[in-house]
Amino acid sequence: MNYYLFNAEDLAADDYFKEWVCSPTPDTDAFWKTFLHEYPERYYQLEEARQLVTGLREIQCQPGQDASVERIWQRIDQTLEPAQPILLTRQITWQRAWQMAALLLLILGAGWLGMNQLQNGKTPKPKLAQAGNDWVETLNEASQSMEIQLADGSLVKLQQGGRLRYRKELAGPLREVYLTGEAFFQVRKNPTKPFVVYANGLVTKVLGTSFRVNAPADASIVTVDVKTGRVSVYANQPSRVQDPESKGMVLTPNQKAVFHRDAVTLDKILVDSPSLLISRRELQQFVFEDAPIARIFGAIERAYGVDIIFDEEVMQHCTLTLSLDDENLFQKLDVICKVLDAQYKLIDAQIVIYSKGCPRVN
Amino acid sequence: MLSARPHSALWHAFRQGDRAAFQQIYGLYARDLLNYGYKVTHDVPLIEDSIHDLFIELWQSRANLSDTDSIRFYLFRSLRNKITKTRNRDLFFQAADINDAPLAVDDFIIENTLIEGEEVQRINQQLLKSFALLTPRQQEALNLRFYQHFSNEEIAQIMGVNYQSACRFIYAALKTLREVVRILSVGLLWVGLEGF
Incomplete structure (x- = not known):
């Protein structure tokens, strides 16, 4: 290649030149040094091209991406939630085994603390599982339902085999929890901070009310039934064209939403045995x-x-x-x-x- | 930074259904994809939706992926397809063509970790201003070439144009930007000479 005839933009567009600027090797270094030595009058072309290449790389950096990267991952993770049971049957690596052992220890510890408190006749609140991260996960492996009190005073009755993931402090603009399995929620009213349950692709959003979500990990149906208050449910399909919530429905007491995960359809029916809403x-x-x-x-x-x-x-x-x-x-x-x-x-x-x-x- | 490929072990683990490996792969490419997304459209929710969908599809089709797939190239091309598809659909509802809207200068911030000296910074500031005046396609091509380090052939395929067009986008853009560097470099030279 006769680089002598190259001007700055030719050089900047050249693969070999760009590679030298971005990740020089002894070989390429030697080549371009020799070139300059032979044709010192090409120095400005070379320098301008170098500036173009490095400048172009620098100015493409975008600020504030970490938050987006993290946010999108949360969404991906959540969408893939039903895939988890498949994971568990996978071969267990040592690292994972340690993680599981730690988790088990946490649950046992939390259970032990809870038992202790019960025996002491104190408030039967199970202690929140401690975790280094903000997020806490509770898996109910007991043979009976388990009550979890969240930081805002809301109460979650987690059924056997249920799994609830939540932030210890419920930080952020929403009170968000992730559920697999069945749970009954009694949500403390807070109109400024909606309470949101993500369960197998269905989002349930409330301000303060009580309702039940049933989202078995391996079932294709998620149901939400409402005991008191109003509940908004919608498919977890973030869309830019319209607010996904506007495609959902509002449930009132004795109503039940049935969400079919495969077809992404949402039906409203009455609960199996409507209860009286008056005294x-x-x-x-x-x-x-x-x-x-x-x-x-x-x-x-x-x-x-x-x-x-x-x-x-x-x-x-x-x-x-x-x-x-x-x-x-x-x-x-x-x-x-x-x-x-x-x-x-x-x-x-x-x-x-x-x-x-x-x-x-x- | 040059076309980082996941270790084959990582890729293998992902194809076996390892979620942790999948997350690592996401971590490898997410930043670059976001960055590229900003060059294709200014619509951040659209970019994020598209990346979300892209990785969901990747996960779902993991069993059908081969060992030698050029994952990076695949991701970039799919992301662009997704964004343009949605955008074209939306154009039925929105009259304005986002494609023609120039990007605002304020949306970029120069990272100066690698360069030093006020003059170089000033050149880059100037470069940034001129960059913002390029056509969206020129900006996109430059991003793919100088930030994501794709070859011209790959750029053409990602952008869905022929090879000549891709080269033309890049060359025309470089020609425009070169004026910035040239004028300021002379200034830099004088500053440099005054030092003696």
């Missing part, structure tokens, strides 16, 4: 004698927090005599429908009544 005393006031069906449905809607959809015009002459006691909602609907010769269906957590109406009574 028993209030319930006793719901006694109806020959009352229009609209009033009765209204009462049921209030008592269980459900939506009942029916054609008011068609059913305007339907009346019933009944009192609402605390029997099962669905049994009650069965009875009502039998009496009125109607049918009901559950569609998207709503109760839809199909009726041909009732004869007018004079």
Whole structure:
């Protein structure tokens, strides 16, 4: 190559030259020194090219990447969460064995401390597992459920085999926890710092409420059912086009979200046995004698927090005599429908009544 | 820095499903990919989403990867494809073409660890300003060449253009930037001579 005819940009674009500037070797050093020695008048071309190459490398550095690198990894890790059980069957390396032993020791230690406290008759709070890092992981290997109190006072009842990962101080703008398995959450209200549960690709976000998340590690379904308050659930698919939360749904008490991980679909249904949302005393006031069906449905809607959809015009002459006691909602609907010769269906957590109406009574 | 390849042991462990190895591989490339992403688009969430998807796919297809795959090249090319695909889709919703928006100078910061002397710093500042005035594609090509150290052939493939175009991007950009270096170098020379 006749580098004598090269100007600065030619040199900067040349592979051999760039390699010398970026990572010189004795060979390349010798080559370019000889070149300069022979053609000292090319010094400026060479120097300018060198400056271009080094300058271009320097100015490409981006600040503040560490945070992004870490953040993206968290997301990747979280997306891959279900792959974990496969990992456990893998051959165990020494390093991993030590890690596992340490973890086991931590859990045993935490369990021992918890037991100790129980025996001493003190507050039965299990001690938070200590870890050098902010994140703490608790695995419930006991044969019964385990209560974990988080730094904000929220309570998590972790079922057998459940795994909860959380920050000791719940630092950051969100109270974030990661769950595999089943747990019931009673979240202390804090409107400025939402509480977020990540479970197998489903995100559950609340301000303060109680709900249950069931995300078995090897199942393709995640469910969330709500006991009190409002809960927002959505698939964990960060998107730039729209806020993923806007593609999710809001659950109210007695509603349940079923998330299919494979199809990434989210359905809203009623919980298996809706519980009463009003006090028993209030319930006793719901006694109806020959009352229009609209009033009765209204009462049921209030008592269980459900939506009942029916054609008011068609059913305007339907009346019933009944009192609402605390029997099962669905049994009650069965009875009502039998009496009125109607049918009901559950569609998207709503109760839809199909009726041909009732004869007018004079 | 020159085309760092993961040790074959690391790569092997990753293909066997070792999550720790996977994380190390991520650590090897994440910074460079982010850096490159900034040259392709200014949309940080888009870059991060794309890198996320990229590594998820890498993990999922680990069993089908060969021993000799040029992982670095693959990652860069896939990242660019992802970003442009999403961007093109979004263009249906957004009228403005992000491709044409020049990058703001303020978004770069010079790292001076390797260079010394105020004059060199000033040259780099000047270089940075001129760099920001280059077309996005020129900036991208320069990043791939001088920061990521890809060959011109690889750059052409990553950017999805032919070899001549890739060379043209680089050469035209260097020609523009050279003016900066030339003028200031003369100044530097004078400063240097005054020292005697």
